[in-house]
Amino acid sequence: MSIRNRIITAISMALFFVLVGTASASALWFTLNTVGATVKVATLEDSCTNVTQMLNASFEEPAINGTLGYANDGEMLGWRAKNAAGQPVRIEIWRGYDGIPAGVGAQFVELNADVPGTIFQSLTTTPGQTLQWSFLHRGRQGNDTMQLFIGAPGVLTAATSQGSFIDGTGGWTRYSGTYVVPAGQTTTELSFKAVAAAGGESIGNFLDDVSFGSGPCVTVATSVANLTTPGAVYRTGETLEYTSVINNIGSSLSLSNVFEGTIPAGLEYQANTITVDGASRTDVNTDDAVDYTAASRRIVARIGTGSGLAAGGTIAQATQTITVKYKVKVAAGTEGATYSFTPIVNYANGLAVNWGRVATSNTAAFTVAQGADLATTVTANPVTWQKVANATQNVTWTVTVTNNGPLSSGTGSSVAIAIPTNNGLTGTAVPASTGNTSACGAISGGQSVCVINPAIASGGTRVFTVTRTIPATAVFNTAYTLSAATTAVGAVDSVATNNSGSATATVVDTVAPTPPGTPAATNTATTATLTWAASTDASGIAGYDIYRAGVAAPVGSTAGNVLTFTNTGLDPWASYSYTVVARDAAGNSSVASGTRVVRTGPGTLTTTDSYKLDRDTGTEYCISGSSATAGATLIMVTGNANCNGTSDLRDWSFVVGTDGFAHLKMGSLDRFWTAPATGTVVTTTAGSTAMNQDWTVTYIAANNAYRFESRSRPGQCLERTAIAVVGLQGCDNSTPQQFTATPR
Amino acid sequence: MQSNTPAGPLSAKPKPSAIRALFTTAGLMAVGVLIAVIAAGGTYALWNDTAPVAAATISTGKTGITVNDDPNTFSVDLSSTSLLPGKSVVPAAPIRLKNVGDTPLRVTAPSIAFTPASAALSPYLTIAMTTTTATTCTGTADTAPLPASIAPISFAVGQTVTVCLEIRLAANTPSTLQGATGTFLINLNAAQVRP
Numbered sequence: 025m026s027i028r029n030r031i032i033t034a035i036s037m038a039l040f041f042v043l044v045g046t047a048s049a050s051a052l053w054f055t056l057n058t059v060g061a062t063v064k065v066a067t068l069e070d071s072c073t074n075v076t077q078m079l080n081a082s083f084e085e086p087a088i089n090g091t092l093g094y095a096n097d098g099e100m101l102g103w104r105a106k107n108a109a110g111q112p113v114r115i116e117i118w119r120g121y122d123g124i125p126a127g128v129g130a131q132f133v134e135l136n137a138d139v140p141g142t143i144f145q146s147l148t149t150t151p152g153q154t155l156q157w158s159f160l161h162r163g164r165q166g167n168d169t170m171q172l173f174i175g176a177p178g179v180l181t182a183a184t185s186q187g188s189f190i191d192g193t194g195g196w197t198r199y200s201g202t203y204v205v206p207a208g209q210t211t212t213e214l215s216f217k218a219v220a221a222a223g224g225e226s227i228g229n230f231l232d233d234v235s236f237g238s239g240p241c242v243t244v245a246t247s248v249a250n251l252t253t254p255g256a257v258y259r260t261g262e263t264l265e266y267t268s269v270i271n272n273i274g275s276s277l278s279l280s281n282v283f284e285g286t287i288p289a290g291l292e293y294q295a296n297t298i299t300v301d302g303a304s305r306t307d308v309n310t311d312d313a314v315d316y317t318a319a320s321r322r323i324v325a326r327i328g329t330g331s332g333l334a335a336g337g338t339i340a341q342a343t344q345t346i347t348v349k350y351k352v353k354v355a356a357g358t359e360g361a362t363y364s365f366t367p368i369v370n371y372a373n374g375l376a377v378n379w380g381r382v383a384t385s386n387t388a389a390f391t392v393a394q395g396a397d398l399a400t401t402v403t404a405n406p407v408t409w410q411k412v413a414n415a416t417q418n419v420t421w422t423v424t425v426t427n428n429g430p431l432s433s434g435t436g437s438s439v440a441i442a443i444p445t446n447n448g449l450t451g452t453a454v455p456a457s458t459g460n461t462s463a464c465g466a467i468s469g470g471q472s473v474c475v476i477n478p479a480i481a482s483g484g485t486r487v488f489t490v491t492r493t494i495p496a497t498a499v500f501n502t503a504y505t506l507s508a509a510t511t512a513v514g515a516v517d518s519v520a521t522n523n524s525g526s527a528t529a530t531v532v533d534t535v536a537p538t539p540p541g542t543p544a545a546t547n548t549a550t551t552a553t554l555t556w557a558a559s560t561d562a563s564g565i566a567g568y569d570i571y572r573a574g575v576a577a578p579v580g581s582t583a584g585n586v587l588t589f590t591n592t593g594l595d596p597w598a599s600y601s602y603t604v605v606a607r608d609a610a611g612n613s614s615v616a617s618g619t620r621v622v623r624t625g626p627g628t629l630t631t632t633d634s635y636k637l638d639r640d641t642g643t644e645y646c647i648s649g650s651s652a653t654a655g656a657t658l659i660m661v662t663g664n665a666n667c668n669g670t671s672d673l674r675d676w677s678f679v680v681g682t683d684g685f686a687h688l689k690m691g692s693l694d695r696f697w698t699a700p701a702t703g704t705v706v707t708t709t710a711g712s713t714a715m716n717q718d719w720t721v722t723y724i725a726a727n728n729a730y731r732f733e734s735r736s737r738p739g740q741c742l743e744r745t746a747i748a749v750v751g752l753q754g755c756d757n758s759t760p761q762q763f764t765a766t767p768r
Numbered sequence: 769m770q771s772n773t774p775a776g777p778l779s780a781k782p783k784p785s786a787i788r789a790l791f792t793t794a795g796l797m798a799v800g801v802l803i804a805v806i807a808a809g810g811t812y813a814l815w816n817d818t819a820p821v822a823a824a825t826i827s828t829g830k831t832g833i834t835v836n837d838d839p840n841t842f843s844v845d846l847s848s849t850s851l852l853p854g855k856s857v858v859p860a861a862p863i864r865l866k867n868v869g870d871t872p873l874r875v876t877a878p879s880i881a882f883t884p885a886s887a888a889l890s891p892y893l894t895i896a897m898t899t900t901t902a903t904t905c906t907g908t909a910d911t912a913p914l915p916a917s918i919a920p921i922s923f924a925v926g927q928t929v930t931v932c933l934e935i936r937l938a939a940n941t942p943s944t945l946q947g948a949t950g951t952f953l954i955n956l957n958a959a960q961v962r963p
Contacts, residue, residue, distance in 0.1 A: 054831060054957055054958055054959035054960065055831040055832050055833055055869065055873075055958045056833075056955065056956065056957060056958070057833045057834065057835050057838075057839065057840060057841065057842075057956045057958065058835070058840070058841040058842075058843075058953040058954060058955055058956060059835045059841070059842050059843070059863055059865075059897070059931075059933070059953070059954050059956060060841065060842070060843040060844075060951065060952055060953035060954060061843060061844045061845070061846050061859070061933055061935060061951070061952065062843065062844075062845050062846060062847050062949060062950070062951040063846045063847060063851055063857055063893070063935050063937075063949070063950050063951075064846075064847035064848075064849075064850060064851065064947070064948070064949045064950075065850065065851045065889065065937060065941065065945050065946055065947060065948045065949075065950075066850030066851055066852050066946065066947075067850070067946045067947040068946060069943075069946055154850060182860065187906075201852070201855070202849075202850040202852060204848065204850060375852050375853075376852055376853045376943070377853075378853060378939065378940060378941075378942075378943070379853070379942075379943035379946065380943065
């Protein structure tokens with residue numbers, strides 16, 4: 025080797041060792057291996073096939089008396105127990121003993137009964153099936169340990185162990201899991217074995233609410249019923265009710281259950297008709313667990329225990345049924361349409377709450393009847409008439425059957441016409457059919473049946489008429505009614521609500537009674553008694569109403585045969601005007617009678633005494649004649665001697681004139697108050713029947729005083745206008761026009 | 769074809785040019801470097817034997833890790849226990865890892881490989897491997913998270929360490945993965961601990 029090559033070789037070797045010594049020395053010293061596994065995700069979708077359920081899952085049977093009891097071997101439904109030697113032992117049942125509540129229901133069991141025990145139950149299973157198990161465990165006096173085995177009957181090995189479970193006294197703990205039934209295993213046993221207990225051999229390991237099976241399986245069965253016309257025919261305009269019955273036929277609770285359905289277009293949802301288990305719900309989306317959205321036609325009902333505004337509740341396996349109902353109406357113009365409704369229930373399995381499951385209902389379907397639509401109408405002519413004495417009246421009823429449907433009515437359809445059968449009717453009762461060969465049968469049971477022949481084509485009509493004669497003796501307001509009902513034969517009548525009709529003709533009285541006679545009257549100081557001559561009317565007088573001027577409503581009424589009325593509570597010395605109006609049985613009223621004016625008597629004043637007429641309560645002033653001379657002026661005087669002394673000039677008596685008005689007479693003299701034709705001065709002159717000596721005396725109860733109004737000068741009352749002056753002034757309620765009357 | 773050129777008189781071998789010498793030297797050095805790099809980059813078999821280097825003898829060590837006595841791989845079938853969302857599955861018995869080499873080792877798990885058929889499921893699986901002294905494996909409580917990664921394990925020469933695998937299905941696993949099977953391998957890298 026040349027020197028050069030030796031140098032090269034040395035350099036290469038040096039480089040080699042440098043690389044070996046420095047280039048990731050640790051990385052060079054490694055080795056590899058692998059460890060792996062194969063896992064499989066559970067399948068929970070088969071819970072509605074080969075449904076498997078436990079018996080007596082929460083130990084509610086037998087129900088014990090008291091808080092603690094035992095079930096001997098064979099006495100507890102579904103369950104048996106054995107000791108470590110495999111010998112049967114009794115099962116200890118708790119029902120509130122020691123204040124410990126059941127996890128579910130009322131009862132639970134204690135595995136450490138007389139001895140540490142194993143409680144077990146066998147079920148028929150399908151190989152390959154994924155079953156779900158769940159239970160509640162609780163310690164009694166400390167941490168208790170229990171082991172669950174699932175496998176072939178009697179095989180409690182490590183291979184069949186589902187694990188050990190340790191729990192203290194703090195409460196119930198739920199455990200759950202799945203189990204795949206091995207090939208060939210058609211019977212599977214679930215065994216809970218007491219392993220250790222803080223309280224000793226006979227104290228510990230509470231167990232409750234065991235489930236083992238195919239999981240929740242919700243089913244929905246939906247049907248539709250015709251509420252308007254029960255039966256299998258559905259017509260436009262009819263109201264139907266959908267009913268969905270929801271059950272959980274699985275082996276564990278179904279969670280978050282939500283019923284959903286979309287109402288087919290063409291069916292009119294009836295607002296707020298949704299019920300859940302019979303309880304009404306509203307359509308509003310924010311007030312309860314049920315919503316209806318009109319835009320999408322969608323019903324959403326969150327159902328089950330604990331359901332609310334936001335989420336569905338739970339449905340217990342095997343024992344809980346929920347019924348959802350709502351109503352729809354079949355829209356017009358939908359003949360022949362078929363409507364299918366397939367609601368669903370979304371729910372969840374507690375082992376995988378995010379794996380939503382869907383229970384799909386059967387499809388509730390129906391077809392709206394398509395055929396004839398025999399609409400029946402009835403009219404009467406005339407509908408009413410005024411009875412004329414001794415005259416009869418013909419009335420004609422017309423029955424019209426119209427086929428509004430798309431198909432012919434079908435031969436053999438008929439109309440049953442019920443004829444009016446009031447007393448005294450005459451004329452042909454059997455209906456006549458015009459323009460066709462339809463035949464109406466003889467009257468039987470008050471009706472005639474008319475067979476529609478030939479069939480009524482779509483859009484066609486058939487008319488039947490009945491004319492009867494109303495007797496002259498008909499009583500007013502008597503109704504004569506003819507009714508008709510059509511029955512379709514050989515074709516479906518798609519609308520059942522318009523097949524019948526009726527019309528009524530009535531004898532009426534439209535003429536008012538004659539007016540009563542102008543009443544005569546008698547009176548007292550506070551009453552007026554009226555008597556009048558009777559009115560006459562074709563339908564009779566039902567009563568009389570008595571009116572008084574100034575009062576809108578009658579002040580009294582009498583029966584039709586009572587011709588007198590007394591109006592009480594009137595004021596003395598007052599004038600009242602009365603009229604009487606008659607009413608007949610048809611409600612017609614006569615014009616008013618003539619007016620009767622009644623003047624009541626003087627009341628507490630008498631016509632036999634004489635009175636001092638005072639004005640004031642202070643210094644006394646009384647009315648006096650200025651002298652006894654005819655034409656002397658009426659004045660006011662004062663002083664005890666004047667007002668209370670003996671003088672005809674201040675001594676006044678009330679005389680009732682023949683027309684009922686008061687005359688004011690001076691003492692024993694032939695002098696009476698006389699109103700002037702004009703001006704204000706009142707004088708005293710010789711008595712006469714002239715109106716200027718008539719005075720209307722009005723009693724003012726508040727001051728126990730009287731006011732005097734001139735009859736010849738209406739609206740002018742006697743008034744003290746100055747200290748010693750009295751004369752006429754416009755009537756008012758002022759005290760200068762009020763005078764007290766004191767017997768002298 | 770015959771050459772018509774007459775033979776010339778004998779003459780001295782011509783000296784190589786400087787350029788030629790330079791290429792020759794570079795070629796020899798390249799061969800040396802290549803040998804060095806190949807050796808350093810490593811076929812492990814080279815280190816399972818002795819080789820004479822010059823006048824001295826260098827003796828190499830050996831490394832090895834077995835899983836349940838298998839020098840290459842070990843896999844456990846847990847498919848008989850169905851996985852539920854949020855739940856774990858563990859093998860009944862721990863897995864034995866043993867250092868069968870003659871140097872201390874530090875074992876890491878740099879990667880987990882899923883089979884192609886497991887691609888849809890793999891994002892929803894969390895895999896843990898933890899040491900244990902128990903004779904059985906128990907799962908972690910559902911409410912407790914699994915370790916985010918597999919911690920390195922150190923082995924003395926000849927030491928056996930037992931580990932438990934735990935595989936958890938994510939709570940948000942879609943229902944479309946019901947019945948899906950997942951198979952994976954954890955690559956264990958056992959590296960010599962530098963003395």
